[in-house]
Amino acid sequence: MAVMTILGAINHTLDQQMEKDDSIVLLGEDVGFEGGVFRVTKGLQQKYGKDRSIDTPLAEAAIIGSSIGMAMNGLKPISEMQFSGFMFDGYNQLVSHAARMRNRTRGTYNLPMVVRMPYGGGIRALEHHSESLEVLFAHIPGLKLVIPSTPYDAKGLLASAIADPDPVIFFEPKRLYRAFKQEVPEKDYKVEIGKARVVQKGDDITVVAWGALMPEAIKAIKLLEDQDISVELIDLRTIAPWDRKTVVESVKKTGRFLVVHEAYTSFGPGAEMISVINEQAFLYLEAPPTRLGGADITIPLPKGEHHFIITPEQIADKIKDVVKF
Amino acid sequence: MLTTKFDPLKDKMLQVLDPKGKVVDAKLEPKIDDETLIKMYETMLLGRTADTKALQYQRQGRMLTYAPIKGQEAAQVGVAAALGKEDWFVPAFREMAALLYKGAPLKQLYLYWYGNEEGNHFDPDLKILPISVPIASQINHAAGIAYASKIQKKEEVTVAYVGDGGTSHGEFHEGVNFGAVFNLPMITVIQNNQFAISTPRSVQSKAKNLATKAVGYGIPGIVVDGNDPLAMYIATVEARERALKGDGPTLIEAVTYRLGPHTTSDDPTIYRDEKDFKDAETKDPLIRFKQYLIDKKLWSDEKDEEKIKEFTDYSNKIFKEVEETGLVDLDDVFDYQYETLPPHIEEQRQRAKERGGK
Known part of the structure; x- marks a missing residue:
C-alpha cells in the first residue's frame, strides 16, 4: 500500500x-x-x-x-x-x-x-x-x-x-x-456513487459535510471533546444523487441535524437536505434541522476571504446551538 | 482544388447549375449515376412535400411548432448524397431533407415536431445525432466524434450543420477551431438562409461571406450556391476526400434563402424584402434540379406531378400514424434519465403512478 x-x-x-x-x-x-x-x-x-x-x-x-x-x-x-x-x-x-x-x-x-x-x-x-x-x-x-x-x-x-x-x-x-x-491500496477498487460514509458514530446530532470541509468538521468535533456531545459525522461523498437513506436513518437516531457547506447558504445543498429530513424524519426531530453555509456574498479576494471561510469554531458553535435548542 | 479556385477571399461562389438548370461549366459537372440523381431529386421533392404538409398540419392545430426547410433542400441533399453510410451527420434543427437522404424515417422526423422524444431515437447505424436546438453547440459534438474517429483510426467523416446566425456564436468558433487544431475529419456546413429568425445575415457578421472565417482557422473554406445540389455535392466530395486523407476539416457556406418562416410561430412577411423573396423564388433549388433531370431525360413534368401526389399521400399516411401514437407513457419520461434511476426519482415515478399516471 x-x-x-x-x-x-x-x-x-x-x-x-x-x-x-x-x-x-x-x-x-x-x-x-x-x-x-x-x-x-x-x-x-x-x-x-x-x-x-x-x-x-x-x-x-x-x-x-x-x-x-x-x-x-x-x-x-x-x-x-x-x-x-x-x-x-x-x-x-x-x-x-x-x-x-x-x-x-x-x-x-x-x-x-x-x-x-x-x-x-x-x-x-x-x-x-x-x-x-x-x-x-x-x-x-x-x-x-x-x-x-x-x-x-x-x-x-x-x-x-x-x-x-x-x-x-x-x-x-x-x-x-x-x-x-x-x-x-494499489488494487483497483471502487467507492459506490450515491453512498455516504459514516465517519464516526454518535447519538446526539448528525453532522453532514463533504470535501474541503470534512477536516474542519473533524476539528470541530475535537473542540467539543469536553462537552459531552456525541456527534455522528457523515461524509456525504456524492451530492447528486445524495444518500438520503443513510442521512435520514442517522437523523431518526440522533433527532438533530446540521449540514455544513462552503456553498452559498440560500438555495444551497443544505436547503435540499433539510427539506428531505423534514419530509422523512419530522417526528423524530428534537431541534430544527440546521445549515451552516457560506454567506450569500461574492466570495472575497484573499484579504477578505477569512470573513467567508467556515472555521471549526463556527461549526462547533453551531453544533452546540442545535444540541442545546 | 475547388477551395482555391473559388477563393472566398475573392468572394467567388461555386456553382454548377444556374437557376434555370443549365450547367455553367461542364468541367465541374459531377458524374453521378442516374439512380443517385433521381434519388437526390426525389428526396428533395419528398422534403418539400413533407415540409408543406407539416405546415398545413400545424395550421390545422395537429402539429406543434415546426421549423420548415423550404428553399434549402439542395443545401442538404447535395451534402448527404456525397456521404458514405459510415459518415456521421450532426444536424442543427432545419435539415429534414438531409436526414431523409441519410435514411431517417419520415415518421420520426414528424414525431419530433409532434412533441415526442421518440423522434430523436434514430437507429444508431444511421449515425445521425439528435436535433440540436442550442445554436452552434452541436459543432463541438461533431469535433469530438471526429477526434474519436481520428485516434481510433475509423475511416469516417463527420458533417455538422449550422445556420448563418450560428456563426456568431462562441460555440461555432470553439468547435471549428478545435477541429482545425487537431486536423480532424470534419466538415462544417453553414446553411446561410439569410435570416436568424428576423435578423438578417448582415447583422451576424461584417465579413463579405461566411466562408472567409475558415482563413482565420487555417482551414479551407468555400462559398457554394446552396440552391445547386451538384455544387453542394462536389464541394462535399472534395472536403470528404481531404478529411479522409488526413488533411483536416473544411468549412462550406451554402448560400440559400429561407422561403418560409423561421418556425410556424413566425411571420417572415414583416421583415423580409418582398423583392428579395420574389427573386429567391426564381432560384428555387427544385426548379433547377428538375430541369436538369428533364434535360437528361430522367424526369418529366408528368412524373413530377405523380410523385408530388405520391409523397403527399405518403406524408398524410405517415402523419396519421404519428397522430395515432398519442401521448407518451409515464415510464418513458422516467426511464432514460440515467441508466439506473436513483431511488428518489424512482419514488417520484411511483407517486405519479399512484396518482393514476400511465
Missing part, C-alpha cells in the same frame, strides 16, 4: 484506469505536457501520448462539447475544467447536452464521461478560483456530482465515475490536494 495525497491518488487512479482501458482520454487546458496547473495529470501525456492526454485550445465549450462527441463515438473522455469558476462557458454543454443525451435519444446514446474540476476557497487565489457551485450541477437531472475528502475516496470515487455509463462531475477539494496523506 502506498501513502498518497488526494492529488496523488487522483493521478494514480487516472494512470491505473488509462493503462487498463485504451478508450480513456484526458483533455483540458494544460493537462497534457504540463500535467495541469495543479499537476494532477502530471506524467500521463509522457506515458500515454498526445492523442490520449490532450492539451486543448483554451475553450471550455469545446472541451465539454467535444467530450460529448467522443463519448458517442467509442471513447471515455475525462476532461478538466481548470477551476470550477471557469466552467460557465462549458456549462451550456453540460446542461443542454450532456445531461440530456440519454433521455433525448431514448437511451441510444449514453455518455460515459467525467468532468473534473477543482472547487472551493481557502487557497488565497484570484477571482473566479474559489467557488463552490455544487447546486449548479446537483439541480440538473441527468448529471451526477461526487466530491471526495480523502485520498482513499478520491481513488474509489474516480474509478466509479469513470466506469459510470452517465456523465459524472468530479469536484476536487483543491484546498486538500496536498493537505495530508493516507494509505491507498
